[in-house]
Amino acid sequence: MDNLTHSLVGLALGELVERALPAEPDPGRGRTRRRALLVTGLLASNFPDLDLVLTPLLAPPLGYLMHHRGHTHTLLYGLPQVALLLALVWLLWPGVRRLAQESRTARRGLLAAGVLGVLLHLGFDGLNVYGIHPFHPFDPRWVYGDLVFIIEPVFWAAFGVGMAMVAARGRRWPVLALLGAAFLAFAWLGFLQWGSLVLLAGVAAAVMLAARRGGAAALLAGVLACVAFVGVQAAGAHRAREQVRAALAEREPGGRVLDLPLSAFPSNPLCWAFAAVTEDAAAGSYTLRVGVLSLAPALNPVARCPLRFGGQPGAREAALAWKREETGSLAALRALRRTNCHFDAWTRFARAPSLADGSATDLRFGAPDQPNFSTLPYAQLASQPCPSPVPEWGRPRADLLGLEK
Numbered sequence: 167m168d169n170l171t172h173s174l175v176g177l178a179l180g181e182l183v184e185r186a187l188p189a190e191p192d193p194g195r196g197r198t199r200r201r202a203l204l205v206t207g208l209l210a211s212n213f214p215d216l217d218l219v220l221t222p223l224l225a226p227p228l229g230y231l232m233h234h235r236g237h238t239h240t241l242l243y244g245l246p247q248v249a250l251l252l253a254l255v256w257l258l259w260p261g262v263r264r265l266a267q268e269s270r271t272a273r274r275g276l277l278a279a280g281v282l283g284v285l286l287h288l289g290f291d292g293l294n295v296y297g298i299h300p301f302h303p304f305d306p307r308w309v310y311g312d313l314v315f316i317i318e319p320v321f322w323a324a325f326g327v328g329m330a331m332v333a334a335r336g337r338r339w340p341v342l343a344l345l346g347a348a349f350l351a352f353a354w355l356g357f358l359q360w361g362s363l364v365l366l367a368g369v370a371a372a373v374m375l376a377a378r379r380g381g382a383a384a385l386l387a388g389v390l391a392c393v394a395f396v397g398v399q400a401a402g403a404h405r406a407r408e409q410v411r412a413a414l415a416e417r418e419p420g421g422r423v424l425d426l427p428l429s430a431f432p433s434n435p436l437c438w439a440f441a442a443v444t445e446d447a448a449a450g451s452y453t454l455r456v457g458v459l460s461l462a463p464a465l466n467p468v469a470r471c472p473l474r475f476g477g478q479p480g481a482r483e484a485a486l487a488w489k490r491e492e493t494g495s496l497a498a499l500r501a502l503r504r505t506n507c508h509f510d511a512w513t514r515f516a517r518a519p520s521l522a523d524g525s526a527t528d529l530r531f532g533a534p535d536q537p538n539f540s541t542l543p544y545a546q547l548a549s550q551p552c553p554s555p556v557p558e559w560g561r562p563r564a565d566l567l568g569l570e571k
Contacts, residue, residue, distance in 0.1 A: 167290040168317045169212055174325035175290065176211025176283050178385050180204035181332055183279050185382045187271050195265055199272050202262045203279050206255060210283025213247050214238040214291075224553045227539055228508070231515040232557050239288055239298045248280040290321075293396065295429045295530055297517075299559055307560035308517070312428040313399040319349060319358065319433050320395050323369040328388035331374060332381035345370075352432075356474050361466070362433035369395075398435050403428050405461055406438040413486055414442055418453065421446055424565050427517055427530050436461045437471035441518040441529045445496070445566065452566050453493045454518055456529055459486040490533060494521060500568050502544070507552035509544040516540070517562040 180203040190196040217238040221229035237243050255276070256263050265272045292298045293311035300309060314320075322345060330341040349366050352358045369391045376387035407426050414423055421444040431437035442455040460468045463485035499521070503510045512526055513519065520527045522534035524545025532538040564570050 167294070167321070169215065171290060171318065171321045171325075172211045172215070172287055173208055174322065174329060175286050176207040176209070177204055177329050178207075178325045178388065179211065179282055179286065180207030180279050181329065182382065182385050183207065183275050183282075185385075187275050190269060190271070195269065195272075198261050198265050199269070199275065202255065202259065202265070202272070203275050206251065206276050206279040207283050209251055210248065210280045211287050213251055213284060214244075214287045223555065224511075225547075227542055228511055228553050228556075230539060232511065232553075232559070235291060235296065235298050236557055236559075237302070239291060239300065240302045241288070241300050242303070244281075244284045244288070247284055248277075252276060252280050295427050302557075302559065305560075306558055308562055310427065310517075313396060313403055313430060315430050315432040317432060319352065319362075319366055320369055321392055323349075323366045324373060324388035324391045324395075325385075327370045327373040328377075328385040331377035331384040342370075356472055358432055359434055359437075359466075359470065359472060365433050399430055402430070402435045402438065402461055406440065406459060409459055409461075409486060410440050410442060410457070414444060414455075417455075417488075418444055418446075421453070424452075425517065425562070429530065431471055434471070436466045437468075443518055443563070443566070447496075450496050451493050452496055452499070453491065454520055454529055455488060456490040456533070457486060457488045460484075490529070492520060492522075496566060496568070499566060503567055506544050506548055508542065508547040508550070511553050511556045512542045512544070513561050513563060513567060514556065514559040515562070519563055519566075 184200045184203045187199075190199055215234075215238075217233055217236050220233040220236065223229055224232055238247060256266065262276075266276065288298060288300055292300065292309055293314045294316045295310060295312050296316060297308040297310040299306060301307075326345050327342065330338045330345075333341065349358065349363055353360050353363055372391055373384050373387045377384035406428055410426055411423060414421065423442065423444050425443040427441045427443075429439045431439070437458065437460055439458050440456070442457070443452065444455075445452045458468055458471055460466050460471060468484045468487045499519070502521070503513055509526060516526065516528045518529035520529045520534050524543060525534065525537070526542045526544055527534045527537065528540035531540050534541075561567060561569060
């Protein structure tokens with residue numbers, strides 16, 4: 167997820183932990199504890215993304231692909247991150263150090279905010295098509311949620327409005343106005359359907375109504391709104407996969423469906439972009455297809471899905487539109503992995519590997535003629551030294567590469 171979402175989640179976490187704890191007997195210490203919990207929640211919820219400092223270890227794009235959402239996004243390395251964060255707070259914040267020495271409740275709150283902040287970061291990152299590998303080194307496989315877009319305004323509405331409602335009145339309305347202006351701007355620029363504003367307004371209204379019962383109620387309403395939204399997305403993802411599988415059965419009878427990466431449209435449970443990976447073992451080939459679908463074409467056909475995220479303007483009444491199809495040789499793909507160590511490293515990330523003109527691109531993030539952060543010019547790199555160190559992440563397409571155990 168984006169770091170604004172992580173930050174709002176961390177702040178809401180710190181506020182909820184503060185409200186769940188018994189009050190400190192001294193008001194001054196109570197104010198210090200609240201500030202400390204907010205800061206700890208905020209930092210813990212962003213801490214795993216410090217792995218960006220590791221990206222220079224490998225040349226682009228492998229540095230980013232191999233090290234972002236890497237070791238700091240695993241459960242094993244979550245505990246050292248919490249320990250480091252709490253140690254920094256202890257060393258650099260004398261007031262919190264004195265408070266922690268005197269208050270067992272404050273110590274427990276800080277530990278809870280640190281641990282939950284890191285776990286929530288992993289949980290939110292695991293919701294989208296990019297994925298994480300949380301169980302490495304015990305299990306190196308990637309885990310993909312395929313449920314929400316990587317930048318999801320619903321989370322901004324839920325936690326941003328919730329935090330605004332617990333702030334002082336003088337700070338509340340500027341935050342609410344800024345959020346509202348941002349959502350309108352995104353719709354104007356084509357990132358959101360105008361109908362998505364109804365969903366965002368509903369989430370904001372629910373949180374504001376709950377605020378009449380207190381700040382904790384507002385924050386809990388935001389949590390419930392997010393849980394409900396993820397639940398709706400999970401149901402939508404299930405239906406989307408069923409539709410794609412049915413369409414593939416007609417398009418490629420007998421083909422083996424290996425994977426169906428899904429990418430939700432922002433704040434839009436009806437529109438879904440997808441990539442389909444199929445294999446024809448008898449022909450020694452594999453096929454990649456990209457498309458977009460609507461779960462309610464009568465209400466919201468594919469043509470109305472935002473173009474900036476893959477909408478197809480010509481498919482006016484369609485429930486599903488194919489955008490790209492390419493077929494490759496299994497033997498050539500496997501030989502390339504054996505002979506090109508740069509491509510071999512890249513296969514530890516790629517879920518929908520597209521090869522064209524000496525470059526490899528993961529179709530989850532764009533077409534080969536539109537290079538993106540996943541694009542690897544493997545032909546140009548063939549004569550260069552092999553990349554090192556390369557983490558031992560599981561290969562998403564071990565099936566195509568003939569490496570399945």
